Amino acid sequence: MRILNKKTALGLSALVSGALVSSPAFAKGLPQLNVDTFAPQVVWLVITFVVLYLLMSNVALPRIGDVLEERQNKIDDNLAKAQELKAQGEAACATYEKSLSDARTNAQAAIREVKDSAAAEAATRQSALNKKLQAQISSSEQAITKARDEALLGIKDIATDVASSVVEKLIGDAPQTKTLNGAVKASLKEQA
């Protein structure tokens, strides 16, 4: 193809330049239109272009392509590694969160337990204290009742004495003890 191109190009260029050179003044002016110089230029153009093509396609471009590909691979590798590390970090974070929430649950359970036991103990103590106080109250009440009864008994004796002496002073004769006792009892009953 290359040889064909060269031949065709030569033919066509000759054709075109032939047309252009038909104006002689212009041809004389511009060295570009001097047909005699075409052949060496085309020969060297074809040689140098083919050499450059071979150098590019066999040496330069594969080198650059390799380096670019290597870099892309490296970047992809690093990205994958970063992704992996990120996943690891996320897993560690999840474990940490889980242990944190576990600890929180445990702590709350412990607090509740302590609270419950404290409440239970408080209740026991309270009831014990209540019982003790109740006992004290009842014993005190008994003592009070006893004291009152004793006092009431004293009152009866005094009342009988007083009544006896009052009656004696009034009528000059002491009443019989039996009637006096009955009257005082009835009066006390009325009072009570």
Added chain:
Amino acid sequence: MANPIEQFEIKTLVDINLGGIDASLTNAGAFMVMTVISVTMFLVMGMNKRALVPGRWQSMAELSYEFVAGLLKDNVGAEGRKYFPFVFTLFMFIFFANLLGLMPYAFTFTSHIIVTFVLAMVVFIGVTVIGFAVHGMKFLTFFVPSGVPSVVLILMVPIEIISYLSRPISLSVRLFANMTAGHILMKVFASFILPLGILGIAPFVVDVALVGFELLVAFLQAYVFTVLTCLYLNDAIHLH
């Protein structure tokens, strides 16, 4: 005043005659050889270290690779992959030829119509051969626009064929004319610098600006040549 056209003169350096064909090494040929050497050195020595994190030089070498690969991928697609070495060679050859031509006392062989025309013809014939190889005779339907009434086709088909045939001419003349015009302009301004004495600073400043402009043109023309090659390849492979 120096002749601004003198810089395009072909000078024979070594007389060579290959079976009746004049194959003399001229200044144009010498610069073609220099272009090949500098492109190869730029890429091979730039990639010498094969560094994972590229330095400046290696970055430039990789950038040129990725630039042309991107062009080919965007314009042709995955099928263009096998033509990458050719398209890359074409781009680097034209780009470095244009750049070397901007050196003082250098010769710009891309300012010669015969050189650009041969390059364009290689593209043209190559693309046509690829078109027939991929599609067979169906490739001729490329010249028949779809969805056009048959009466208009009588006009359209010849126009399509003429536009197809004029591709190598527009491709080669664009590069040749740009390089020639730019270098003539620079030479014209340069030739004013010394005769004007102290006022020569003005054309000197213009020339400095022109060098920057020509650097842009050097890249742009190589780029345009390559992009058009890609588009033609795309036409041949995908038939519009």
